[in-house]
Amino acid sequence: MIRAYELMGRPVITVDEGVIVGETAGVIIDTASTDVAALIVNVIGRFTPPKAVPYALIQGIGDDAVIIENASSLADFGALPEILDIGRPDSEIRGIKAITRTGRLLGIVVDLMIDLDAGKVVAYEVQDGADAALLVRAEQVITVGRQALITTAEACAHIAE
Amino acid sequence: MFHFAMSTVSMSVCITLTIAVIAHATLNYGTPAPRPFLIYSGAVAAASSVTVIGLALVARLSITQTLMLTTAFAVVLALLCEYAGVDVRVAPVYLAARAAGAGEKYDRVGMVNSVTWAPAAISGSAPERPDEDGDLHTDALFDYARLPAISYEECELLARAQREGADLHEVDRALAVLMRLLIHPTLARDPDLTRYLVDFQRRLHARRAILSMQASGQGDDIGQSAVQAQVQARLARLYSSLREEYSDD
Numbered sequence: 001m002i003r004a005y006e007l008m009g010r011p012v013i014t015v016d017e018g019v020i021v022g023e024t025a026g027v028i029i030d031t032a033s034t035d036v037a038a039l040i041v042n043v044i045g046r047f048t049p050p051k052a053v054p055y056a057l058i059q060g061i062g063d064d065a066v067i068i069e070n071a072s073s074l075a076d077f078g079a080l081p082e083i084l085d086i087g088r089p090d091s092e093i094r095g096i097k098a099i100t101r102t103g104r105l106l107g108i109v110v111d112l113m114i115d116l117d118a119g120k121v122v123a124y125e126v127q128d129g130a131d132a133a134l135l136v137r138a139e140q141v142i143t144v145g146r147q148a149l150i151t152t153a154e155a156c157a158h159i160a161e
Numbered sequence: 162m163f164h165f166a167m168s169t170v171s172m173s174v175c176i177t178l179t180i181a182v183i184a185h186a187t188l189n190y191g192t193p194a195p196r197p198f199l200i201y202s203g204a205v206a207a208a209s210s211v212t213v214i215g216l217a218l219v220a221r222l223s224i225t226q227t228l229m230l231t232t233a234f235a236v237v238l239a240l241l242c243e244y245a246g247v248d249v250r251v252a253p254v255y256l257a258a259r260a261a262g263a264g265e266k267y268d269r270v271g272m273v274n275s276v277t278w279a280p281a282a283i284s285g286s287a288p289e290r291p292d293e294d295g296d297l298h299t300d301a302l303f304d305y306a307r308l309p310a311i312s313y314e315e316c317e318l319l320a321r322a323q324r325e326g327a328d329l330h331e332v333d334r335a336l337a338v339l340m341r342l343l344i345h346p347t348l349a350r351d352p353d354l355t356r357y358l359v360d361f362q363r364r365l366h367a368r369r370a371i372l373s374m375q376a377s378g379q380g381d382d383i384g385q386s387a388v389q390a391q392v393q394a395r396l397a398r399l400y401s402s403l404r405e406e407y408s409d410d
Contacts, residue, residue: 015399016363016366016367016395016399030346032346033346033350035346035349037344037346037349038344052344054340054343054344054349055349056343056349056355056358056359057359057362069359069362069363069366070362070363070366072336072362072365072366072369073340073362073366075337075340075344079337079340080337080340080341080344082341082344082345083344086344086345086346
């Protein structure tokens with residue numbers, strides 16, 4: 001399990017040509033299934049917009065690098081608009097409010113915990129204003145909306161514990 | 162003069178950031194804004210403004226000359242960063258990410274994409290192996306045409322792109338279709354289909370690399386059979402190394 005924020009800044013290398021094509025800049029999450037749909041890559045070239053690599057074309061994510069199939073695995077967002085229909089960048093999920101179904105504010109989502117083997121978000125890290133942070137499990141999340149993350153009432157009980 | 166200098170710096174940063182945001186929104190509609198780009202633009206604007214203000218004070222330049230010099234300086238600095246490989250944009254984000262993660266005790270286990278590599282690499286099952294002529298069996302592809310996400314025309318394009326004689330344009334279009342299929346939420350959950358599509362993508366990319374080499378004039382003497390042989394050799398090397406890796410495990 002790894003935090004989404006820790007993935008940023010790792011060099012992205014192709015297994016086919018052994019070329020560094022860019023650096024990781026985030027992930028795109030399928031908010032319906034919590035699957036990681038793609039990785040966002042800042043490609044080499046200062047003024048080139050970021051690109052997306054479908055998760056299926058990622059061979060490995062290590063501490064030092066991310067290995068992808070080949071240079072053709074990088075898709076322009078413009079050429080692949082569907083990717084923003086099915087998912088949302090992690091940067092847009094960070095900062096939204098986490099609220100239980102019963103209307104209790106849990107805090108602000110500060111990060112996402114990702115299971116790299118399964119390619120899924122397993123938990124959301126929520127900061128409640130104080131120093132304490134709690135992890136809301138993905139199965140406790142009902143909706144990941146544009147302005148709020150709605151959880152079950154049990155997520156609130158988890159805090160009480 | 163101090164107030165003039167400070168207001169010019171802040172104004173220059175604001176103008177640069179505004180232009181950067183508008184340009185990005187216009188050129189890349191729907192794309193998430195790259196935050197490092199904004200940091201980079203702001204840093205370049207601030208640095209160039211401060212330097213130029215210094216020059217303006219020494220050389221007693223007019224406001225117009227100062228602003229023109231600021232712009233020119235920003236462009237020169239950006240070009241220098243571009244060609245000298247100084248990645249100012251990513252550094253702050255990278256450092257912030259490292260700092261945020263440094264004190265945590267989460268597992269940082271490396272991941273291998275078991276869906277697309279391991280099973281086929283170990284067992285050598287059908288979709289991972291090229292047939293005798295190096296092509297993928299397209300019967301399976303057309304079986305998937307019944308799915309709503311894949312149209313029959315797209316299947317035809319994919320089948321055409323992997324045949325001998327396909328041009329670079331067709332291969333590029335086929336690769337674009339494959340990318341769309343690989344991010345499709347329904348299709349991505351089918352491991353067999355995903356493995357099949359990933360293998361297809363590898364094969365098409367290998368073909369594309371050779372076709373683009375021919376197109377650029379580097380491989381004029383390469384005939385179709387030689388192209389085919391190169392595609393096969395490249396893929397065989399890839400599969401062979403993967404099989405060894407997994408058998409070691």
